[in-house]
Amino acid sequence: MIDEENVTPPSTLLDVAREAGVSPSTVSRILNGTARVSEGKRVAVEAAIAQMNFAPNQMAQGLKKGRSMTIGIVVQDISSPFFDETLRGVDDGLKGTGYTSVIVSGHWNAQEESDRIRLLLARKVDGIILLSGRISDKTVLHFANHRPIVSTGRDLHTKTAIGFKIDNEYGAYIAVRHLIELGHRRIAFVSGPPTNMDANERLAGYTRALQEADIAVDPKLVVEGDFHEAGGLLAVNHLFESQQQFTAVFAANDLSAYGVRLCLYRKGIRVPDDISLVGFDDLPGSSYTAPPLTTVRQPLYDIGRIATNALLCLINGEIVQGDVPPLELVVRETTRRVR
């Protein structure tokens, strides 16, 4: 029951050719600059194109050329400030390249992720950027057999797959060391989901910083979060309920830190006067919380740009260059010297 009574059928290259009184191949040549064409025909064709408002059918082009000029982006959550920043980098990286991106979400689920990648492959994307993927390296390599893939969060260096990995352990380490330098010794850690590798690496960094300072790691000070505000809030709440003493909390990511901050607010505890707080990620909003959040800056935007460049290199068979900048601590206003 398709109702198309008002819909103008798009003009084709053939229409243009007829209108301009030339052959389709000539129009194609002008469109692609494939060969020299006489001035007269060129203007005629260009006039026809303009007048008919013609634009080549990209599906036909893609089918013919074997390149869709599309790249697939796999995120885990389509509405998360974390992926947003990276997507912005991808978007900028694609600017002027003629490529368009199609974004799909794996919803933090390996099975769904695989399905989505297969979908992208069926749509003939020319390459894939996988962000925070859940699938194994082996699976990535398998898919890379069909199309080049650039992935975050893993080390990969084959001809069709490359990975960029952030040093989570180090990031957590500098965060906690900052707290220690400020005189804190009872530092709580709101972790991420236990199955999450990033989260575990951050826990390792937390542990190392403590050990280096000869501070015993108290398991009671480590509480599980979920990388979201709700988890952070609950985690700290739990800390209070179990009567833990602490002067600072390091949250495994900024979202968790927001939740922690709210919990503290509700209890009438001042940040940073009573308790210091450090996050991880440096989301765009983190410089505008009240107070602005001290956090480990992850170069999200750059990751997007660099991953995009790398993918374009893979697609064009060029040598991949560049790496992501290191993590750095951004000291803002949620941390202070312990009194």
Place this chain on the structure above:
Amino acid sequence: MIDEENVTPPSTLLDVAREAGVSPSTVSRILNGTARVSEGKRVAVEAAIAQMNFAPNQMAQGLKKGRSMTIGIVVQDISSPFFDETLRGVDDGLKGTGYTSVIVSGHWNAQEESDRIRLLLARKVDGIILLSGRISDKTVLHFANHRPIVSTGRDLHTKTAIGFKIDNEYGAYIAVRHLIELGHRRIAFVSGPPTNMDANERLAGYTRALQEADIAVDPKLVVEGDFHEAGGLLAVNHLFESQQQFTAVFAANDLSAYGVRLCLYRKGIRVPDDISLVGFDDLPGSSYTAPPLTTVRQPLYDIGRIATNALLCLINGEIVQGDVPPLELVVRETTRRVR
């Protein structure tokens, strides 16, 4: 210089047909359920498909069928919590339909927006969802001549274009009335960009609420923001610099409110004890700010879902049903009775 030495060429429907010893059309029939096929061939084909890991080339399918099973989404900012929520609604709305979305950004610029829409059209999307578009209704209608379009922020009811509009004036009105009921009389307004229609409608609601309560509208209390944190911060700063007296501020959107809140924090002014604050949008993060933000809830997610359903209806020539739920005030913890 494309290096494809490791890349497996995708198998085609013809390969499957050969492998299974049937004709291509039989394979196609099984794939599409177009006609009955004998059990024997069916299992043979299905085995071949599984074994060869075949998936139909969607570009070829699209070219043939004239439907790409793709819809285009135009946002204005690819990394904004505002669009995110709506995108999530779109994503959920598309689930199980076979459609994939391609998201492009107009960057709040009419020219770029037009260009992107043309790009989507060239890519043969089956329909378009335009979010917070900058182009004129006339232009929308023009594009709708090629593919169905659903747009937010405007009233449209043609056979190929429909629009959903939120009552910004009313939203602002209930926000300010809430403040007035709390006893506030000196209420500042942090507006949006002066060229933004939503922002102006919200200003109108602010004005009406004041007038209804016989409170003179003081132009000095209306300061221009930019719909971002920075603008909100600057705006309130300006208010203080020009020595204005006020007990509450209504921000044209949540992002502005965050900025306002930070400015107040820096000045040591308590929210809501000293000054009340109301936002507009109810972004996902607004229930986790400290304190949680009182705001006008915009059904972002629902808008995404409803717009998607509407578009699918347009595409299939079905009757469009459903409208977006009304705005409502969410009273949280940034407002209190004036003392």
Place this chain on the structure above:
DNA sequence: CTGTTAGCGCATTCAC
């Protein structure tokens, strides 16, 4: 029930 044929819109040989 199933194979053969034609063609979606375009780029690319190949002749001229």
Place this chain on the structure above:
DNA sequence: GTGAATGCGCTAACAG
């Protein structure tokens, strides 16, 4: 320089 012919992978008549 330019037109005619071919085919990318698939589906939809059209025959049988």
